Amino acid sequence: MDIQDKVVIITGASSGIGLATARLFAQEGAKVALAARSADTLHTIVNELHEQHREALAVPTDMSKKDEIESLVNRVFQQYGRIDILINNAGQAVRGHVADVDIDQFRQIFELNVIGPVEAMQAIVPKMRQNGGGLIINVSSTAAxxxxxxxxxxxxxxxxxxxxxxxxxxxxxxxxxxxxxxFPHVTATNFGKNSMATPKTNHLRPQLNVPEPDSAEAVAQKILDAARHEPHEQYMDR
Structure with a gap:
C-alpha cells in the first residue's frame, strides 16, 4: 500500500513502538490518529507533528473499554471520511510464573491485549467495508x-x-x-518496566538471551514495511 495520505489509527501511541510508528508514518505522509490513555502526552506529540506540518489527530482512548474504542473509530471516520489502516499496538505484560501469576492481572492484560484489538477490529471493519477494504496490523510478539x-x-x-x-x-x-x-522481539522501550506484578512476583525477570534489543524506531520501520508490502506475518529479521 502507498502510505501517502492514508488514514492510520495507531493504538498505544504515547510511547515506545506506538510513538515511533506514529512519527514515522506521519513523516511518510500518512494522516495519523494517535490513541492512548494519556491525553496530555498525546496532545504534546500531535502539536510537535503539526509544527512539522504533519497531519495528526489525538484521540485519548482506553483500549480496554469498548465504548472508548468505538468512539475512537467514529471520531477518526468523522474527521477523514475513511480509515485505511488500523495498527493494534497497545499492550501490557504481567510478570509471574503460571503457578502464582495474579489472575486479576492476567484478566486485565487479556482484556487489553486480546479483547481490545478484537473490539477495535469489530468497530473498524464496517468502516473499511464502506471504503472497499483496508489493512489491519496486529502487533504480537515473538514471545508467543x-x-x-x-x-x-x-x-x-x-x-x-x-x-x-x-x-x-x-x-x-x-x-x-x-x-x-x-512480531517484534525484545525492544528497547519501557514496556518491561511498565509490566504488572505483585509484591510476590515483582523481583522476577524473564531470561532473554539477546545480544542487543531492537530500537522502537527499528520496529516502526518494519511496521511501515508491513504496511507497504502486506505480508501475512512480519518479523524483524525479514
Whole structure:
C-alpha cells in the first residue's frame, strides 16, 4: 500500500513502538490518529507533528473499554471520511510464573491485549467495508512462539491474538480487508518496566538471551514495511 495520505489509527501511541510508528508514518505522509490513555502526552506529540506540518489527530482512548474504542473509530471516520489502516499496538505484560501469576492481572492484560484489538477490529471493519477494504496490523510478539518463564501469561495473550489474526484474515479476504501480524522481539522501550506484578512476583525477570534489543524506531520501520508490502506475518529479521 502507498502510505501517502492514508488514514492510520495507531493504538498505544504515547510511547515506545506506538510513538515511533506514529512519527514515522506521519513523516511518510500518512494522516495519523494517535490513541492512548494519556491525553496530555498525546496532545504534546500531535502539536510537535503539526509544527512539522504533519497531519495528526489525538484521540485519548482506553483500549480496554469498548465504548472508548468505538468512539475512537467514529471520531477518526468523522474527521477523514475513511480509515485505511488500523495498527493494534497497545499492550501490557504481567510478570509471574503460571503457578502464582495474579489472575486479576492476567484478566486485565487479556482484556487489553486480546479483547481490545478484537473490539477495535469489530468497530473498524464496517468502516473499511464502506471504503472497499483496508489493512489491519496486529502487533504480537515473538514471545508467543517461545516458552519463557515469567511471561507465560503475556505470551498466551499474544498467541491468542495470532489465532484471531489468522482466522480473521481468511474470513475478511473476500472483502479486501487484509491482516498482517507483526512480531517484534525484545525492544528497547519501557514496556518491561511498565509490566504488572505483585509484591510476590515483582523481583522476577524473564531470561532473554539477546545480544542487543531492537530500537522502537527499528520496529516502526518494519511496521511501515508491513504496511507497504502486506505480508501475512512480519518479523524483524525479514
Amino acid at each position: 512462539h517461545m516458552h519463557l518463564p515469567v511471561i507465560g501469561a503475556y505470551a498466551a495473550t499474544k498467541a491468542a491474538l495470532n489465532m484471531i489474526s489468522d482466522t480473521a484474515r481468511e474470513e475478511l479476504a473476500s472483502e479486501n480487508i487484509r491482516i498482517t501480524t507483526m
